[in-house]
Amino acid sequence: MKLAFISDIHGNAVALDAVLNDIKEKSIDRVYVLGDLCFRGPEPKRALNLIKDMNADVIKGNADEWVVRGVQKDEVPEQALEMMNAERDWTYSKLEENEVGYLRKLPNELNLKYENLKIHAFHATPLSLFDVVQPFEKDELLTDKLMINEADIYIYAHIHKPYVRYINGKCIVNTGSVGLPFDGLNQASYVLMNVTKDSFQVSIVRVKYNEHEVISQFKKSNYPNIDMMTKILANGRI
Template identity: 60%
Template structure:
C-alpha cells in the first residue's frame, strides 16, 4: 500500500503548512505533491515557499503564483479588488528574492502520475487554465467538458478552496481544498490523501487543526496590506 498526499493553496500561511506537514509525517505518507498557490495573500510568503521547496517534491503552478510573477491583469479579479490585491502582490514581492520568482515562474502546470497502474492527473484549476473556477456543484456535463481530458483514473485539482470527492463515468474527481485559506466554513486546513492498494485505491479529504491565532498574529506583526480582511477570511473560512 502507498499513501500519497496532495496539498495546495497554502497562500503564505506557514503556520497551517507546519500543521499539515506534521500530520503527513504522523500518517507516514510516502509521497506528497503540491498543486500551487504557495505564497501570495498570506503573512509568511518566504517561509511558506521555503517549506514547500524543502519537500524536494514535484510542485505545480497556481494562479496566485502566476500573479506573483507577472502581476494581476484586469478581468482576473473584480474591478473593486484589483488595486488592493496588486498592493498585496507588491508586498509579497518585497518578501521574496529573484531566485524565488524564478522558481515560481518555472513551475509546470500539471502532473501525470502513475502508481500501481492507477493513473492520476493533477492540475491547479482545470487542465488548460490556471484561473477557471469549477465548483463542487457543477453539472456532470461541465465536469466532463472541463476536467476529464485524459485517460486518468483520478483527477485532482485545487483552486476553489472547497474540498470534495465525486465520481463521474467511473472516474474519481477530487478537490484538495486549501491548506492555508479554506472557503467552506470549516477553519481547518484541508488536503487530499490517496491510498493505493495494487490496482485499487481509497480517497480521503483530511482536515487538520492549526494555530489560527498564531497565523493572525503574523498579519498583525507585519505591515501586510488588507490584513483585516484576510484575518476575517481566516476566522470565518469564507470569502
C-alpha cells in the first residue's frame, strides 16, 4: 500500500499541481492532507478546490482556523498581527461561504491502521493547532508533545521542515510544506509511505515547480504582504 501525506499548501496551487502529478505518476493508493490549505498564497480558491476534488481525508491546520475566524492576539508576534489579519481578510474575500464552511468543519486528527501499523496524523500536535515542535528538539519533548496516542508512526506538519526521526522504536515524520517550504530548498515537499504486512518505509519527496510563476501571481495581485511572501518562495526559507 502506497500512502502520501501532504500539507501546508498555503494557496500555492501551482506547487500543488506539481505534487499531485508526482503522486499520480507514483501510483499512490491513498492521499491524506494535514491542513493549511489556502491562507498566504495567491490562489486560495483553486488550491482549496483541488483538495476538495481529491476525495482525500483532510484535517484542519492553524491557517485554516485563521481563515475561518481571524488571527487572534498571542497567536503570532504582536508586530505581525495586523498584517496577518490583512492577509487573512484577503484570503477570505476570495472564498465562497460554503468553502469557508468546509474549512470550519474539518477534523483535527486522523487515526489510521494499515496491516499491523497504527498511524496518528495531526497538524501541529495532538492537542494544539498552534504549538511548534522543531526537528532539533530533545527526545523527551517530542515524546511529550507528539506521542500522546498509542501508534507506530506519528506524522505532522506545521513547521514547513520535513524530517524523519525514530524514538524508542517509534517513527516521527514531518511532511514539510507543499507550497511554502522553510528549509532552504524551494521545492514542494511531501511524505511517501510504503506499507506491507511486515514492514514500512517512510521517505521525504521533493518536487520542483515553477516558483517564478507563483511570484508573478503575487506581484500581479493586491495581496497585502507581497515582498515577504515572494522572498520566502524564492529562497525557501522565512
